[in-house]
Amino acid sequence: MLPEYNAIEEFQTHGEYQLLEKLIPIGFNTILDVGCNRGYWTQMARSFHHNAHIHMFEISTRTYRHMLQEQTLDDKMVPNNFGLSNSFREIPVKYVPHNDRVTTTISDIRHDDSVWTTGVVLPGDVYLKMHDIGYVDYLKIDTEGHEYEVLQGFENILNKGHVALIQFEYSFMNVLTKNLLIDFYKMLNPLGYVWGKISPDGIEFKEYHLWDEDFHGPDYIAVHKSRPDIMSLIKK
Numbered sequence: 001m002l003p004e005y006n007a008i009e010e011f012q013t014h015g016e017y018q019l020l021e022k023l024i025p026i027g028f029n030t031i032l033d034v035g036c037n038r039g040y041w042t043q044m045a046r047s048f049h050h051n052a053h054i055h056m057f058e059i060s061t062r063t064y065r066h067m068l069q070e071q072t073l074d075d076k077m078v079p080n081n082f083g084l085s086n087s088f089r090e091i092p093v094k095y096v097p098h099n100d101r102v103t104t105t106i107s108d109i110r111h112d113d114s115v116w117t118t119g120v121v122l123p124g125d126v127y128l129k130m131h132d133i134g135y136v137d138y139l140k141i142d143t144e145g146h147e148y149e150v151l152q153g154f155e156n157i158l159n160k161g162h163v164a165l166i167q168f169e170y171s172f173m174n175v176l177t178k179n180l181l182i183d184f185y186k187m188l189n190p191l192g193y194v195w196g197k198i199s200p201d202g203i204e205f206k207e208y209h210l211w212d213e214d215f216h217g218p219d220y221i222a223v224h225k226s227r228p229d230i231m232s233l234i235k236k
Contacts, residue, residue, distance in 0.1 A: 007040035014218055015200040016041070016167075020048045022202070022233045023165075028052040028137040032124070034084050034150055035143040037063060039071040045138075052076065052137070055127075059083035059119035060095050060103050078131075083143065085121035086152035093119045106145040106176050123153035140167040142219075148179035151187060158191055164227045166193070171217040181212050181220075188222050194231070195222040202236040 011017040028049045033042045036056040045054060055078045058064040064081040073079060085091070094114045095103050128136070136157065141147045147168045157163055166188070174180060185208040188195065196203040198219045205223075223230050 008044065011041070011044055012200065015198040015202075016219065017044060018200050018202075019167075019198060019221070019234055020045055023138075023230065024048050025233065026137070026230060030133055030136050031055070031138040032136055032140065033057065034124075034139070034141045035059075035146075036067065036079075037142075039067045039073075041140065041142070042077065043071060045140075046074070046077070053078070055131070056080060057082065057084055059093055059121065060117070061119075062095060063103060080127075083119055083121040083146070083150075084124045084127065084153050085146065085149045086123060088120075088122040088126065090118050090120055093117050103144060105143075106173060123155075124150065125154055125156040128154075128157060134162060136163045138165050138167070139163050142167075142169045144169075145173040145177050148177065148183060148187075151184070158188075161192055161224050161226055164224055165230055166222040167198070167219055168222070169217060169219055170215070172215045175215060182208060182210075184220070184222075192225045193222040194225060195220055196235075197221075199236075203231075203234045204236045205231065 008017065029052060031045055031049065031052045031054045033045070033054060034057045036042050036058050039056065042054055042056050045052070053076045057080045058067060059082060061081055064079070068079065091105055093103060093105055095117050096114050139154070141150050143150055151168070154163065168184065170181060194205045196205040198221055203221050
């Protein structure tokens with residue numbers, strides 16, 4: 001049996017809690033929580049950024065239903081029972097009933113009681129156009145191995161530099177996806193993004209080095225160069 005999950009404790013250990021707290025002065029308008037699971041991160045973001053419009057994406061229908069039952073959503077939270085990717089399609093999803101936080105699209109991940117289902121995905125650029133969103137303050141991606149494809153789906157808005165801050169997960173999953181840190185770097189660096197690993201003490205912005213490929217993660221931050229105000233608040 002898994003130990004009881006304490007989301008806030010995990011967010012504090014990884015530094016996500018401290019990051020959102022430091023960013024309070026920015027006054028975010030639009031936050032995207034891609035891979036929202038049961039809404040723990042969304043609720044933490046709401047506790048610090050009271051006026052932001054938060055769009056939530058959860059591809060697993062079962063997890064989505066749990067989220068709606070467990071969380072109280074306000075009128076500025078938009079829940080979506082589909083995922084984001086680099087095209088519009090239906091994809092296989094490995095749902096893990098005893099621990100839906102590790103539900104994934106990666107077939108090589110082994111879970112004893114996993115169940116194969118399907119889910120719908122569409123490009124982020126399409127979703128933003130549907131909702132008339134021209135600027136994203138915070139794009140958080142935690143999709144258990146599908147992060148790179150999600151970023152590809154935001155090609156248009158990324159090329160414009162209209163995503164201020166991106167958080168993406170990097171871990172042992174990337175061994176299986178073959179999307180390494182250098183691939184994220186090659187995508188984002190030419191578009192004007194600087195990055196660093198999230199820690200409770202802040203972000204150390206740095207260039208990519210081969211020894212960064214340690215698969216430890218869990219999360220990296222990329223900030224567009226047009227937002228020195230964000231960098232100054234969160235840097236070590």
